Amino acid sequence: MLSTEQQHWLSGYLINPNTQQSEHDTSAAQEPNIADNTGYETDNTTSVNSAEPIDVNILYGTETGNAEEIAETFEGKLKEHNFNAHLWDMDDFPKESLSDVEHLFIICSTQGVGEPPINALDLYDYLHSDEAPQLETVNFAVLALGDQDFPDFCQAGKDFDHILSELGANRIADRVDCDFDFEETAEQWISNMLELLSQTSSNIATIDEDDETVTIDEPEVSFSRSNPFQAEVLTNTVLTQPEASREVRHLELSLEDYSETYEPGDSLVVIPHNDLTLVSSLISALGWEADTNIQLSDNDAPRSLKDVLLYDFEISKLTPGLLHNAAELFGNPMLNANAQKSEWIQNYIYGRDVIDLIQDFTPVSLEPQMLPQLLRKLPPREYSIASSNQVNPSSVDITVRVVKYEAHRRERFGVCSVQLAERTPIGDKLPVYLKKNPNFKFPYEADTPVIMIGSGTGIAPYRAYLQERAHLGLKGAQWLIFGNQNYHHDFLYQNDLESWLNEGVLSKLDLAFSRETENKIYVQHRIEENSAEFYQWITQGAIIYLCGNKDEMASGVHQSLINVLKREGNYNQVDAENYLTEMIKHQRYQRDVY
Incomplete structure (x- = not known):
């Protein structure tokens, strides 16, 4: 049912349709269907009793495809009910025309440290810039996607909701925040928006949200959260020494009969159970x-x-x-x-x-x-894949830090990591599925320099990538900066890395072990110690990768990159930040932080 606020909006709302109809097209050349939506009835406007279809623009910002799936479902339902629905990847939307849009729906996920997805960055920056227009004639609603495991839950969607309101746009429905199990919440949101919009035009029968069936289809993959693959455990070994403060394990799982392949940068998702x-x-x-x-x-x-x-x-x-x-x-x-x-x-x-x-x-x-x-549903756990599918076509490796700590007079255990470490012997089967990561992909051209930065289990995707390069016989400018706590206790995959360095697969290896000296050394310190060479690699077109814990490492590394640009490139703070933003947009600075 509609809220009081939504009923008030409808009672004074005037529709200003545009008779142009266009097919789904996300090309940059396409213009949104714009109406003269002054909000008042004039010779050029029609009232709520108009028989013309209503124009609706749906913009999605997506990291893994979930927001896009929701947006496509919403578009399909709108067209079923005779709305002129226009679906846009945020990257392709002509943002200069935003003030002319009448109905705007934002569907956006959050990535990194509370940031918008890469395809949403341009629009996000535009709305927060001095160029942003006033949007008094725009009516909007936001569906935000995130994960309550993180303190920046749905932050990108919250930011869009806030800035649109600040620019004068009319919020026609409160923002809805979706957790990892977004389907039911998103389906209800679509039903609510259909009901809200249906009451603005007489040629569309009022849609009752209780009668409207909305189902978000899962991506066309062989296995998923609702239909996992049962993977046999082939190997389950401890990578760290007994003296290490945090145990890390290496698991190899069988993917025999799994019909899809994976690439370095992708994840294996494990569906755990409680202790x-x-x-x-x-x-x-x-x-x-x-x-x-x-x-x-x-x-x-x-x-x-x-x-x-x-x-x-x-x-x-x-x-x-x-x-x-x-x-x-x-x-x-x-x-x-x-x-x-x-x-x-x-x-x-x-x-x-x-x-x-x-x-x-x-x-x-x-x-x-x-x-x-x-209670919320038990979330699946994602692990960066640590092997090359070309080397291991019927299996997959993952690297797992076993989470144990004491708090409030009780020992606490990670749900999935302790299950894998203590209750998953060789021969057992685990429910899993592969998950693509389109925003963490590696190049295989011989002349593309690569800088890999990682700490702890953040080494996993780099092992997969270097293993694949070694298999393909590729050599070139490949620089790894890796950190952990102690060289002798938790230098993960030491033999592999040293072999690849000796063979020329890896051209440079810098290590940072934080507990070996009185002054703790982290990967960001190694970046700044090598700032001149680091900057030279950037100017030569290097792609930078960052993988690891976002709380412990990501912000420190980001600041070190800014410091390198300021010191070696004479950038000021603002220009250095803008430079990194442009690198992110062009996928020259890719991050997988958790």
Whole structure:
């Protein structure tokens, strides 16, 4: 149903259609269908009773294709209902015409450190520049995609929503934020937008969101989250020494009969399950019975509480969304009060899980059947592939840091990493699927210099790439800057890297081990120590790659690159930042940070 705000918008809304109809086309030469949408009825406008189709422009910013899938579904439903729908890759949209658009829908994911996808950067920068127009006649809504695991959840979508409003555009619906399991939320958003738009034109029957069926089709791949491949574990070994502070493992999984291939830079997605001990402890804390049957939806058969908590829901960590859900469901006054404070939420969720939440804020009213309203689905885990498909056509390697730490007087365990390390022997099978990464791709031309920067398990895609180059007999300007904690304890894939260096597959190797000296040395220090050579490589057309933990490394490396440009190229701060932005847009600075 429409909100009060949306009803108010409809009550005074005047349509200004354009009779031009165009087919789906995302070429830069295409212009959006523009209407004279002054918002007032004149000789050149028609009222809400117009029989002309309404023009709707849908812009998507995508990193992995999810936003594009949603946008295509939305476009298809609009055309089914006689709207003039125009679908745009943000890169192709003629942004100078933005102020002439009447209905604008933004569907955008977030990547990196709360940043827009590469194909959204131009529009994002334009809207935040002095050239941005006033948009008082534009009506808009935003669907944002992200992952609640990260503090910058849906940040790019939030930024678009904010700047459009700041420029005077009329927000016709509150922004909707989608978690990793975006399908149901996005389908509901499409239904809501169809209902909203249907009430602006008399030649379109009012669409009831309860009657409208919207289904976002999965990409045409052999295996996916809903249909994973069962991969046999062939190898499961520890890469680090016993003295290392963090255990890292190397796993090889069979892809025999998997019909698709992978490339260096792609990921293997593992669908984990929770630790049975944690599940049992949670059921005990709630005072429930493990064999209690619950039904997650009308289409699902009843299952035991233990089974549902083991496979379906995330219980090992908290998110802001979960705390807000708990505040609504628990009936606990103290939690209700605290859940209004964003700073308190961020402090509380760190290092805590659902058991902590139950113990700290006893639910007054919570039943097993309410779990889907409280918990989010258990996210799959993505691991950068560490092998070449050309070298290993029927298997795949991944590099896994085993997450263990103590917080709030309890030891905490990573869901997937500890499952792989301690509960996945050789011969077991894991549900997995391959995931393409179109924005982290390596060149194979002999004359293209490459600088690879990585720390910890961020070495994985570089091992895949160098393994493939060695297999193809390629040599050239290939520079790796790798960091970890201790040369003797966690120099990952040391033998491989040193062999490739000796063979000329790798032309330069710089190492940074942070715990070997009193002054901690990180990869960003190696960049600045070699700033003159680094800048020379950039001027010679080098492509820079960055892979690893975004909290521990990404921002430091980014600042070091700016420092190199300022020191060696005499750039000022603004020009250096703009230079890096242009490198990102042209895929000369590619990042896979997590």
